[in-house]
Amino acid sequence: MKFTKMQGLGNNYVFFNLLEDPMDNIDLVELSKQVSDVNFGIGSDGIILICPSEHADFRMRIFNKDGSEGKNCGNGLRCVAKYLYDHMYATETKFTIETLGGDVTVEVEPGRFGEVKYVTVDMGEPKLLREMIPMAGDPHSMVINEPFIINGQEFHLTCVSMGNPHAIIFVDDVGQVPLETIGPMIEHDPLFPERVNVGFVTVKNRQEIDYRVWERGSGITMACGTGACAAVVAATLNNKLDKYVPITVHLPGGDLTVRWDETNHVWKKGEAAYICHGELDLRSGKQAS
Numbered sequence: 001m002k003f004t005k006m007q008g009l010g011n012n013y014v015f016f017n018l019l020e021d022p023m024d025n026i027d028l029v030e031l032s033k034q035v036s037d038v039n040f041g042i043g044s045d046g047i048i049l050i051c052p053s054e055h056a057d058f059r060m061r062i063f064n065k066d067g068s069e070g071k072n073c074g075n076g077l078r079c080v081a082k083y084l085y086d087h088m089y090a091t092e093t094k095f096t097i098e099t100l101g102g103d104v105t106v107e108v109e110p111g112r113f114g115e116v117k118y119v120t121v122d123m124g125e126p127k128l129l130r131e132m133i134p135m136a137g138d139p140h141s142m143v144i145n146e147p148f149i150i151n152g153q154e155f156h157l158t159c160v161s162m163g164n165p166h167a168i169i170f171v172d173d174v175g176q177v178p179l180e181t182i183g184p185m186i187e188h189d190p191l192f193p194e195r196v197n198v199g200f201v202t203v204k205n206r207q208e209i210d211y212r213v214w215e216r217g218s219g220i221t222m223a224c225g226t227g228a229c230a231a232v233v234a235a236t237l238n239n240k241l242d243k244y245v246p247i248t249v250h251l252p253g254g255d256l257t258v259r260w261d262e263t264n265h266v267w268k269k270g271e272a273a274y275i276c277h278g279e280l281d282l283r284s285g286k287q288a289s
């Protein structure tokens with residue numbers, strides 16, 4: 001099977017092009033687990049499928065490292081947009097991509113030699129009600145700076161769905177957070193029936209934040225695009241950021257610019273890049289699980 005490995009701010013996925021080969025009869029859950037495994041596979045945060053769509057220009061599906069299917073992937077979308085334009089499947093610089101979390105519009109910026117470096121994505125409207133995240137409790141209420149105790153420790157959660165569910169917590173220094181222990185505890189808390197991505201945010205000033213994430217299904221990653229958008233929405237709701245202006249989000253893998261605009265849409269701009277192209281021997285992943 002031919003593949004392309006790409007990354008957006010170090011959030012790396014193995015991409016399969018299903019526009020010409022539908023890859024029927026493949027167990028995608030097992031494929032994602034095998035491919036993501038660094039010893040028996042390629043090593044990645046998951047896999048992404050580039051597919052035809054019945055109503056949008058293209059469709060994207062994302063599977064996390066543990067084989068679970070995500071509803072959206074902000075960093076993956078920029079990579080998919082770059083791939084589609086560079087490989088001439090997309091002929092315009094602006095086009096639509098269907099995801100399980102809804103349709104999004106992407107706009108690519110081709111550089112001097114025609115290859116795309118930057119991509120802007122209209123990620124749509126954030127969803128704030130518990131029933132939309134989803135979260136236990138009154139389905140029509142929002143969760144903004146709500147106390148939450150886990151393992152004897154108190155946190156304050158602000159919850160936002162950008163297609164994917166995100167719990168955002170403000171701290172003095174994201175660098176000091178023991179993500180590998182606290183992340184999975186919150187991800188699997190019964191408050192979140194579909195689990196949750198867990199993000200920690202330090203506000204640097206009214207237009208700049210630091211953000212680290214524990215991703216549902218993949219663990220610690222260098223960046224999360226939907227998470228960066230959720231972090232900006234959460235910080236704005238808590239009156240920690242200026243409204244409607246571009247916010248710089250510093251992630252371990254690099255920076256993203258995010259803007260929550262007057263029409264309630266969240267925009268995200270950042271880079272996308274190739275790592276390698278190759279052919280996968282499915283038999284090599286047999287021992288991984």
Ligand SMILES: N[C@@H](CCC[C@H](N)C(=O)O)C(=O)O
Nearest residue numbers: 070073074075164224225226
């Ligand atoms: N890394 C992604 C999000 C991938 C899916 C997520 N782990 C989920 O299952 O909700 C991004 O850049 O948004």
